[in-house]
Amino acid sequence: DGGITQSPKYLFRKEGQNVTLSCEQNLNHDAMYWYRQDPGQGLRLIYYSQIVNDFQKGDIAEGYSVSREKKESFPLTVTSAQKNPTAFYLCASSISVGTGELFFGEGSRLTVL
Amino acid sequence: GENVEQHPSTLSVQEGDSAVIKCTYSDSASNYFPWYKQELGKGPQLIIDIRSNVGEKKDQRIAVTLNKTAKHFSLHITETQPEDSAVYFCAASSMEYGNKLVFGAGTILRVKS
Numbered sequence: 409d410g411g412i413t414q415s416p417k418y419l420f421r422k423e424g425q426n427v428t429l430s431c432e433q434n435l436n437h438d439a440m441y442w443y444r445q446d447p448g449q450g451l452r453l454i455y456y457s458q459i460v461n462d463f464q465k466g467d468i469a470e471g472y473s474v475s476r477e478k479k480e481s482f483p484l485t486v487t488s489a490q491k492n493p494t495a496f497y498l499c500a501s502s503i504s505v506g507t508g509e510l511f512f513g514e515g516s517r518l519t520v521l
Numbered sequence: 522g523e524n525v526e527q528h529p530s531t532l533s534v535q536e537g538d539s540a541v542i543k544c545t546y547s548d549s550a551s552n553y554f555p556w557y558k559q560e561l562g563k564g565p566q567l568i569i570d571i572r573s574n575v576g577e578k579k580d581q582r583i584a585v586t587l588n589k590t591a592k593h594f595s596l597h598i599t600e601t602q603p604e605d606s607a608v609y610f611c612a613a614s615s616m617e618y619g620n621k622l623v624f625g626a627g628t629i630l631r632v633k634s
Contacts, residue, residue, distance in 0.1 A: 412564070443624075448530065450610060450624040451565070466621075498564055506620020509555070512564030 410435045412513035414499050419518045421486075421493070429484045429516045431499035439505045440482035444468060445496040445515070454497075457482055458505050486518060494520045523548040523618050527611050527625030534601050536634045544611035544625050545593040551615040554587060554594045555622070559608040568609075569596070601632045 415430045433440065439458055443451040453466030457476040471490025476482055482501075486493045496517050500510040524547040534540045546554075552573040557565035571578045571585045571594065578585050582601075587594040594613075598605055608629050612622040 448626055450525075450527075450626040452624075453621060456621065500564070506614060506616075508553075508570070509567045510557075510565075510622065512557075512566065514562070514564050 412499055412501055412511055414497075414513035414516050416516060417514065419516060421518065421520050423520055424488045426485055426487050427493075427518065429486070429497055429499075429518070431482045431484065431513060432480055433482075433499075433501045433511075434480060435501055435511060436479070437501035437503055437511070438479070439502045440476065441500045441502075441510065442466075442472070442474065442482070442484045443498040443500065445498055451498065454484065456505065493518055523551060523613055523615055523623040525611060525613050525623050525625045527628055529628060530626065531629045531631070533631045533633060536601060536603060536632050538601055540598045540601050540605070540630055540632075542596045542609055542611070542628045542630070543593060544595070544613075545591075546613040546623075547592070548613070548615045548617060549589075549592065550617050551592075551613040553614045553620075553622075554585070555612050556583075556585060556596050557610045557612065557624075559610065559627075561607075565608075565610055598630075601630075603632050603634050606630055606632045 413432045421427045441456040442454040455474040457463040473485045499513045555570035559565040584597045611625040
């Protein structure tokens with residue numbers, strides 16, 4: 409089945425550690441996105457990528473980094489510089505930026521202990 | 522930039538009643554308005570969308586209306602069922618924001634049986 413796969417579903421991290429969240433898609437979409445979801449704040453865009461080897465900062469990129477070495481993969485690293493990393497992270501893809509439907513993964517919940 | 526406000530933040534209805542969720546947007550250049558449904562522990566999924574050249578769109582029990590003059594759009598769910606219980610997000614995109622989606626804060630809908 410085509411879709412977006414995120415892993416891990418749950419992740420615990422100690423303060424000061426970097427952690428990488430995986431996102432893979434087999435929809436052959438060019439565009440991929442990372443959103444952060446906090447209660448009462450909707451979905452906020454962290455980074456997005458329009459094509460392989462290219463990515464752009466979203467609204468809340470500080471403390472995060474991404475790479476797009478393959479079309480199918482868009483991993484997100486939450487660095488120790490992120491002040492409040494505990495959140496639900498959603499990866500999404502679309503045919504291209506600005507063309508209609510976003511397809512979301514099931515999310516990764518990160519808890520910093 | 523674009524700002525999307527969504528009301529109410531929570532909504533409880535009796536099974537069989539109608540539910541209405543409203544969103545306002547700030548950028549008059551916005552031209553695409555999707556609604557996403559997020560069930561517990563899952564990623565959001567597109568349920569209906571509307572473009573700025575259309576005033577209303579229906580799909581079975583759900584409908585979306587758009588008032589471009591007032592810059593607001595609404596989701597209407599008729600004959601609600603328990604499986605409609607979820608978090609609903611509205612969003613808007615405009616060319617001035619690179620066609621990326623800006624999401625509302627979400628509405629928790631509870632359908633009581």
